[in-house]
Amino acid sequence: MSNPYDVAVIGLGAMGSAAVSFLAARGVRVIGFEAASPAHGLGSSHGDSRLIRLGYFEDPSYVPLLHRAYENWRGLETRLRERILNITGVLQIGKPDSKIITGTRASCNMHNLSCDELSAAQMRKRFSVFGLEDDEIALLDPQGGWLKPEAAIWGYLRLAAADGAALHLGEKVNEITPDDNGVNISAGGQKYRANRVIVATGSWISQLVPALNAIANPIRQVVAWYRPANGFACDPLRMPAFLRDDGDNCSAPFGFGVFAA
Ligand SMILES: Cc1cc2nc3c(=O)[nH]c(=O)nc-3n(C[C@H](O)[C@H](O)[C@H](O)COP(=O)(O)OP(=O)(O)OC[C@H]3O[C@@H](n4cnc5c(N)ncnc54)[C@H](O)[C@@H]3O)c2cc1C
Structure with missing residues (x-):
């Protein structure tokens, strides 16, 4: 039957x-x-925001899946006639030998993705809000951004x-x-x-x-929202989405500037 x-x-x-x-x-x-x-x-x-990146630092093998994911997000927007994916660029920040920097570079090189390298001094001029240490750099993934889950x-x-x-x-x-x-x-x-x-x-x-059972258990994750001081607009040209390697294997702080459109 x-x-x-x-x-x-x-x-x-x-x-x-x-x-x-x-x-x-x-x-x-x-x-x-x-x-x-x-x-x-x-x-x-x-919530209203989840980071999406094309130059995936975790492993280059994810990149073809991400190309497909971008296609599907655009397909969803077309069917809904609604904006779901916001492209702001994503800055991946860390020391030159950090996993985020070496992994992003490997994915971009292997899949021929655009990825601009910015020194700490260049970051201070272009994206002053981030305050990099002198020995940190950033890789800008212009196709990164955030989704509305x-x-x-x-x-x-x-x-x-x-x-x-x-x-x-x-x-x-x-x-x-x-x-x-x-x-x-x-x-x-x-x-x-x-x-x-x-x-x-x-x-x-x-x-x-x-x-x-041994690998999947619910845990609490804390999300924080900050109101920018002095009228600082969370304009992607001044503050793209970001991911920063803080040397801890288990976590990398990340965030977005979300502004009223
Ligand atoms: C705070 C936070 C920030 C994150 N940021 C990012 C990010 O920036 N970028 C990114 O790519 N990923 C991010 N992630 C990860 C991403 O959000 C998750 O991988 C994704 O949302 C998982 O979706 P899911 O459908 O697997 O799980 P869920 O959204 O948890 O959905 C599971 C659903 O199953 C239902 N359910 C459970 N048991 C039953 C049952 N027995 N019967 C019927 N229904 C049931 C639950 O009610 C729930 O609605 C983040 C996650 C968190 C928590």
């Missing part, structure tokens, strides 16, 4: 909302579940619904049980069946996929 859905997507944050939308647009019979109201403040995809999630969900996806919002999935013919899904006291399942429950993934 065939299942009523080809794919069930569990969790409709940044990942799940995009997944339901792309599947529905291809005519796949898709059902999506979100435990809370979409884009809520306890997940990872809330909540607008993206709501946009993807609107498109998914318009393309025929069944969306169950405020409905937590309690259990998934695969068998030879698909997957059983228990949610909100009901049972559902699909051929396949995508678990996109972010940092809660180990509740449904216990094998990930």
